[in-house]
Amino acid sequence: MPDIISGTELLNDCRLLFGPDIVNITNFLQNMLPSELKMVYRKKVLETHPDRAKTLGRLECDMIQHFKEVVLAYERLTLYIKSQSAKVLIVGDKTTKRRADVQKTARHAAHSKKQNDVKELFYKGSVPKRKLLIGQYMYYSGAISWRTLLSAIFWQRKQRPLIGQLARDWNILTTEDIRSILTTRNHREKFAEYACRNGFITHFQYLALLGRQRMLQRPFGEYFLQQNILNVKELEELIKKQKAWNREAREVFNPAGHGR
16 A cells, blocks of 8 residues: 555545545544444445345446455555554645644544544534535534534435335336446446436436435434434424524525525
8 A cells, every 4th residue: 555645536435435425535534433434344345245246237347346446445544544653645636735643643532532522523613604404504503523413424324215226116217227327337426317317317307316315314313312412302402593594594695585
């Protein structure tokens, strides 16, 4: 494994393992637990292992290549996390940043995790003057940490039914269609986006499937109740404040309906 890791490589690795929605890899990786990385990696290994090629109706050579990319992504991200005990040069698109000798911080964190959680993982500053999703509002208002927000997002995504399953239930796609999409798409492209772009589904069907998926997923706030992070009253109060904030933001940025 090289001592030079590009920012682009890290971003692609995060998207390969965690999905294409990752944008800010700095915050994402700084708050990632090794156990979370390992859990996602093991899931990806099961999905991409060449032994499953026949079961998934895919070419073994494609599965082998994808499997190698997953393993390499895990190794690079693991190295990045362990860079707290080794010198790793992170090369960005415009700037070069050397992360060196930060093991002291890691050792300190091991003895004062709660204190570090408060100081480093909770947002400090004013809430952005724009419309926010409930998870965003909870984070920016200081109710939850960045790590907790990520955990809640991962939890909710796991509850979502797969787009392919929904399309098959609606007789929009056949099992063979799904196999074809999984076999030919770039693994970094979302299933529904690829299916729409290549004519397997119409744009209307694409929107309908995404809407159905969102409708069937578990409520975001349920995670915080399950994990005893918030009680019902606290959650309801945050939702009430979020709605009020969004109303105010809408009035500020779109007064009297202008700018629509």
